[in-house]
Amino acid sequence: xxxxxxxxxxxxxxxxxxxxxxxxxxxxxxxxxxxxxxxxxxxxxxxxxxxxxxxxxxxxxxxxxxxxxxxxxxxxxxxxxxxxxxxxxxxxxxxxxxxxxxxxxxxxxxxxxxxxxxxxxxxxxxxxxxxxxxxxxxxxxxxxxxxxxxxxxxxxxxxxxxxxxxxxxxxxxxxxxxxxxxxxxxxxxxxxxxxxxxxxxxxxxxxxxxxxxxxxxxxxxxxxxxxxxxxxxxxxxxxxxxxxxxxxxxxxxxxxxxxxxxxxxxxxxxxxxxxxxxxxxxxxxxxxxxxxxxxxxxxxxxxxxxxxxxxxxxxxxxxxxxxxxxxxxxxxxxxxxxxxxxxxxxxxxxxxxxxxxxxxxxxxxxxxxxxxxxxxxxxxxxxxxxxxxxxxxxxxxxxxxxxxxxxxxxxxxxxxxxxxx
Numbered sequence: 001x002x003x004x005x006x007x008x009x010x011x012x013x014x015x016x017x018x019x020x021x022x023x024x025x026x027x028x029x030x031x032x033x034x035x036x037x038x039x040x041x042x043x044x045x046x047x048x049x050x051x052x053x054x055x056x057x058x059x060x061x062x063x064x065x066x067x068x069x070x071x072x073x074x075x076x077x078x079x080x081x082x083x084x085x086x087x088x089x090x091x092x093x094x095x096x097x098x099x100x101x102x103x104x105x106x107x108x109x110x111x112x113x114x115x116x117x118x119x120x121x122x123x124x125x126x127x128x129x130x131x132x133x134x135x136x137x138x139x140x141x142x143x144x145x146x147x148x149x150x151x152x153x154x155x156x157x158x159x160x161x162x163x164x165x166x167x168x169x170x171x172x173x174x175x176x177x178x179x180x181x182x183x184x185x186x187x188x189x190x191x192x193x194x195x196x197x198x199x200x201x202x203x204x205x206x207x208x209x210x211x212x213x214x215x216x217x218x219x220x221x222x223x224x225x226x227x228x229x230x231x232x233x234x235x236x237x238x239x240x241x242x243x244x245x246x247x248x249x250x251x252x253x254x255x256x257x258x259x260x261x262x263x264x265x266x267x268x269x270x271x272x273x274x275x276x277x278x279x280x281x282x283x284x285x286x287x288x289x290x291x292x293x294x295x296x297x298x299x300x301x302x303x304x305x306x307x308x309x310x311x312x313x314x315x316x317x318x319x320x321x322x323x324x325x326x327x328x329x330x331x332x333x334x335x336x337x338x339x340x341x342x343x344x345x346x347x348x349x350x351x352x353x354x355x356x357x358x359x360x361x362x363x364x365x366x367x368x369x370x371x372x373x374x375x376x377x378x379x380x381x382x383x384x385x386x387x388x389x390x391x392x393x394x395x396x397x398x399x400x401x402x403x404x405x406x407x408x409x410x411x412x413x414x415x416x417x418x419x420x421x
Contacts, residue, residue, distance in 0.1 A: 002051040002163045004044070005078045007106070008088035009098040010058025013118040017088060017146040018055035021156065023417065043375065046156040049163050054078055060098045077251070079105075084112045084159060087136075091117040091129045091143065095136065103136045114140045114158055121145045173215075173222040174337055177252045179280070180262035181272060185292040188320035189262055190214075190227040193330065218334055228252050253279065257377060258286045258336060258411075265291040265301075265317070269309070277309055286340050286378050286412045287313050288332055295319035312404070314411050336411035340377030344407060349373070352402040353383070360390035368399070369421050378412040379403075384421035391418055 006014045022044050044053040056078050079085065087106055089099055106113050115138040120126050126143045133141060142158055144151040178186045194214055212227045253259055259280050263273055280287055289307045294317045307313045314332050318325035349371045360366035367386040374382045383399060385391070400414045 001043070002083040003054060003081050004051050004084045004086065004159055004163075005054040005056060005082040006086045006088060007056050007059060007075060007078065007102065009060055009096060009102065012058075012088045012090045013146045014058070014088050015055055017086070017116065017118065017144070018053060020146045020149060020152055021053055045374070046160050049160040051083070051159070051163055054082070059102050061101050062098075074251070079109045079111065082111055083163070084114065085109070086114050086116050086155075086159070087138065088116045088118050089133060089136075091120045091133075095132060099136070103138075107137065112140075112162065113138050114142060114155070116155060117141065117143045118146055120150065121148055123150055173224050175224050175226070175255055175257045176216075176260060176333065177226045177228060177256035177258070178260045178262055179228055179253060179276060181264070181267075181270070181276070184262045184264040184267075185318075185320055186262045187227050189260070189290060189292060189318060189326075189329075190225065192318070192320050192323060192326045193225060218330055221334060221337060223333075226252050226256070250279065253283055253285060256285055258288070258333065258340075260288050260290055260333075262290045262292050265293055266296055274309065281310070281413070284378060284413050284415055286336055288329070288336055288411055289313050289315045290329065291315065291317045293319065294324065295321050312409065312411060312413070332411075337377070339408070339410040340379065340412040342379070342407055342409070343376060344373050344379075344403070346370075346372060348406050349381070349403075352406045353399065356398075356402065358395070358398060360395050361392045362390075364390045366390045366395050371399075371403075374417070375415070378415060379409055380415040380417065382417045382419060384419050386420065388418045388420055 006018055008014050044051055056075055059072060059075055085106060087102070089095070115133060115136060117126075117130060117133050120129055120143040123143070123145070130141060130143060140158060142151065142155045144155055146152070178190055180186050190212070194216060213224055216223045216225050261273075261277065261280065263269065287310060289310070291303070294301075294303070303317055305315055307315050314336065316325055316329045316332055318329055320326075353368050353371045356368040357365050364387070369384045369386070371381050371383045374380050381399075381403065396416060399416060403409075403414055
């Protein structure tokens with residue numbers, strides 16, 4: 001799938017544009033510079049063309065900014081991955097030194113660049129605003145107001161000009177990423193799945209610093225599996241190397257089609273584990289929960305088959321010392337992939353959702369007319385209702401419950417998009 005990256009210096013409206021283009025508020029927006037530290041990914045569709053949209057942290061050469069070195073390194077990785085780049089500048093202010101530095105970097109990238117002049121809230125004045133920005137040397141320039149939704153259609157038309165038409169079909173391989181706290185046995189699980197020693201395994205916490213990837217075939221399903229560095233509780237206070245390792249882990253979660261969350265059964269579910277889970281949920285990734293090191297607990301130890309924190313997540317129990325549970329883990333991975341690729345037909349969704357109505361925001365009635373599936377793995381549904389302003393958390397829960405009543409979508413979050421009809 002093509003990748004379109006949004007870049008620019010801090011506080012030019014990158015996250016607002018990202019949210020506007022994907023049609024929902026996923027990135028945090030704020031007048032305070034550097035609100036976005038990590039990259040955010042989501043799938044965007046325009047006129048039948050699908051592409052991955054990436055929001056990045058603000059670029060600056062000011063060394064005094066905290067974590068700026070990591071942000072700039074993340075930007076470098078983004079430029080390598082991107083098919084096209086949206087270079088966002090602030091139409092309310094003059095060109096800054098950071099704009100000039102970033103423009104030079106982008107010109108050297110060899111990628112197609114679209115210069116997006118944001119905050120042109122009075123569109124009638126665009127001819128007075130744009131001339132200054134021609135000096136940056138980019139051929140494609142689009143004035144917009146992300147906050148007010150002005151000229152976003154023209155920008156999207158420009159973005160997809162040279163992108164190939166695509167559909168719900170995913171890549172011919174599945175990206176699976178192992179994540180978790182330090183020393184929970186991720187590398188041991190990784191090696192067991194591959195049936196060979198690829199990652200270094202040691203009792204010293206944090207042995208894995210770099211992301212290690214290997215190809216694996218399970219029942220004709222092509223998989224690229226990644227072992228990541230463990231996330232320490234106090235990683236923000238650690239060395240630059242440690243912070244970059246965590247940044248790489250979050251990047252790999254973003255790229256993953258399926259996340260394997262490895263937990264140490266002797267430690268139980270810690271507060272920090274819950275923070276990792278929250279990141280996976282926010283990125284809307286399919287998940288399998290692995291309780292590792294079961295060889296270290298007694299035979300009478302209770303092993304629940306569900307995970308209350310994520311009710312739809314399958315739970316596996318493994319011992320990398322004995323190999324126990326690895327076969328079932330492989331089978332579960334395949335089940336979650338198969339489940340996520342399932343497409344519900346219109347008739348099935350009509351039976352689940354047609355004519356449904358219930359109280360929404362402030363007690364006002366939400367009426368559901370119909371729904372259709374618009375993406376897979378994880379599944380995404382477009383739901384047509386009488387008024388999107390009435391939708392609240394109860395609405396979301398009820399629709400998800402109805403859909404799972406038709407098909408469980410094991411291990412997969414259900415993504416919902418709303419439209420008035």
